[in-house]
Amino acid sequence: LTHRQPFKRLVGPLNFTLEHFETNPDNKNPHVFTGTTEAGEKISWNGFFYLDPLRSWGELTLENLPLNKYAPLYQDQVPFEIRDGFVGVDVNYRLEISATNRIIAVTNTSFTLRDFKLAEPGSGTNMVELSRFAVTGVNVDAVAKLAEIGLVSADGGKFFLLRKGNASTNVAVAPAAQPAEAATNAPGGIPTL
Numbered sequence: 001l002t003h004r005q006p007f008k009r010l011v012g013p014l015n016f017t018l019e020h021f022e023t024n025p026d027n028k029n030p031h032v033f034t035g036t037t038e039a040g041e042k043i044s045w046n047g048f049f050y051l052d053p054l055r056s057w058g059e060l061t062l063e064n065l066p067l068n069k070y071a072p073l074y075q076d077q078v079p080f081e082i083r084d085g086f087v088g089v090d091v092n093y094r095l096e097i098s099a100t101n102r103i104i105a106v107t108n109t110s111f112t113l114r115d116f117k118l119a120e121p122g123s124g125t126n127m128v129e130l131s132r133f134a135v136t137g138v139n140v141d142a143v144a145k146l147a148e149i150g151l152v153s154a155d156g157g158k159f160f161l162l163r164k165g166n167a168s169t170n171v172a173v174a175p176a177a178q179p180a181e182a183a184t185n186a187p188g189g190i191p192t193l
Contacts, residue, residue: 007072010038025052041065053098062089067116083126085116102143109138131156 014035021029028048035043047058067085075081090110096103116130137150 004076005072007070009069011035012037023051025050031058039064039066039069047093053096053101055096055098057094058092060089060091060093062087064088079121080127081119081121083117083119085118086114088112088114104142105140107139109140110134110136111138125160125162126158127160129156129158130154 012035014033016031016033018029018031020027027050029050030048031046033043033045042061042063044061044063045058047056049056049058065087067082067087071082088111092107092109094103094105094107111134113133114131116128116133117126118128119126132153132155134153135149135151136153138148139150140147
């Protein structure tokens with residue numbers, strides 16, 4: 001509620017199932033969590049976890065996340081407007097934290113962005129349009145500091161570049177990373193695309 005436009009989301013119904021829970025170090029403790037939102041987003045998390053030592057592996061999937069529905073969370077921090085776009089993420093993870101072993105890894109992870117439209121606020125023209133952008137086959141081992149990407153692809157991209165009378169353009173890297181002029185509560189570090 002501290003943002004210029006309050007952020008509100010209705011999440012549900014939510015379902016969580018945990019089967020055969022035991023503190024026994026060898027018990028898998030299988031679990032499934034699913035949920036949806038009023039905008040049609042889907043959340044799914046399933047896998048296994050152990051308590052001693054702490055270990056977990058499984059899959060987390062986020063589908064159909066509309067970026068413009070989250071505008072109140074970022075619009076005061078950036079000088080651009082995301083008019084449309086849907087994100088999907090699929091992560092296979094493995095985590096182990098013990099006195100003798102540390103594993104923090106994701107495998108076969110993918111990210112998709114579809115129907116993306118980005119513009120300057122108040123502009124009648126989109127600066128960027130992208131039918132589909134995907135990153136697949138992502139594997140990261142945080143402990144070993146290794147990462148690999150299988151494929152990066154983009155389809156249906158359009159860029160509108162405008163040179164203004166003062167020789168500036170509507171596309172600039174530095175201004176895009178700065179808070180919007182109206183930002184009054186911008187944090188010190190701002191995540192940017």
